Amino acid sequence: MVDQISFRSDVTVELVKHSAGDADVLWAARVSTKGEQATVDPNEDVTKSAGLINYLMRDRHGSPFEHSNFTFFVQAPIFMWREHFRHRMASYNEESGRYKKLEPMFYVPGPDRKLIQIGKAGAYEFVDGTAEQFELVTQQTKKVCESAYEAYENMLEAGVAREVARIVLPVTIYSSAYVTMNARALMNFISLRRKAEGSHFPSFPQREIEMVAEKYEEEFKKLMPLTHASFVANGRVAP
Numbered sequence: 087m088v089d090q091i092s093f094r095s096d097v098t099v100e101l102v103k104h105s106a107g108d109a110d111v112l113w114a115a116r117v118s119t120k121g122e123q124a125t126v127d128p129n130e131d132v133t134k135s136a137g138l139i140n141y142l143m144r145d146r147h148g149s150p151f152e153h154s155n156f157t158f159f160v161q162a163p164i165f166m167w168r169e170h171f172r173h174r175m176a177s178y179n180e181e182s183g184r185y186k187k188l189e190p191m192f193y194v195p196g197p198d199r200k201l202i203q204i205g206k207a208g209a210y211e212f213v214d215g216t217a218e219q220f221e222l223v224t225q226q227t228k229k230v231c232e233s234a235y236e237a238y239e240n241m242l243e244a245g246v247a248r249e250v251a252r253i254v255l256p257v258t259i260y261s262s263a264y265v266t267m268n269a270r271a272l273m274n275f276i277s278l279r280r281k282a283e284g285s286h287f288p289s290f291p292q293r294e295i296e297m298v299a300e301k302y303e304e305e306f307k308k309l310m311p312l313t314h315a316s317f318v319a320n321g322r323v324a325p
Contacts, residue, residue, distance in 0.1 A: 089235070092191050094193055106310055107132075114149070114150035151325055153269075164258070173278075176275075188252060190259075193294070195223055273322075
């Protein structure tokens with residue numbers, strides 16, 4: 087009996103823990119001139135030090151931004167993870183298809199997903215598809231996923247090892263992982279995986295990883311507003 091298959095068009099990003107704030111940048115930077123006296127003052131008005139943060143960002147003195155850390159729980163299709171794992175300035179722990187049965191949850195593009203690529207590599211853009219194309223993508227994706235998961239369950243029921251049975255599953259199946267990055271690495275990720283006005287360097291992210299980057303940036307902005315504002319003001323370039 088095949089488990090109930092579900093389809094989604096979104097990603098999950100939850101901030102599960104953090105040690106992050108603009109004050110972290112300040113004390114890390116000040117140690118270069120104050121040494122052991124560069125302690126954290128809990129009563130300091132960090133907004134008065136926006137100029138120091140902006141100086142560090144502008145002149146790309148990046149190490150003070152490495153003392154703030156974010157840990158996210160992320161659930162997204164495997165094809166997104168293939169791109170995410172290319173960012174080596176992060177720590178990952180992903181669920182394993184060798185040790186647990188993978189849930190029948192699959193990604194299918196939503197109606198706002200652009201389907202047509204125009205131009206060649208390095209100089210291209212995506213535009214909306216037709217209603218017929220969207221229906222074709224939806225139908226074929228669901229058909230393949232349902233068939234693949236049925237084959238997966240058939241092998242498991244026959245006693246085949248999970249690590250073997252999973253080979254039939256498509257990359258649109260969801261996987262989850264904990265992702266830990268410091269603020270400098272997070273800015274690098276956002277700069278590369280979001281297409282945003284004001285960026286000094288163009289970015290052409292696949293939409294699904296951009297969805298993750300958007301949610302990362304929301305949390306980054308909340309916890310480190312001065313650092314985020316400086317990041318944006320300086321062209322969204324990681325220091």
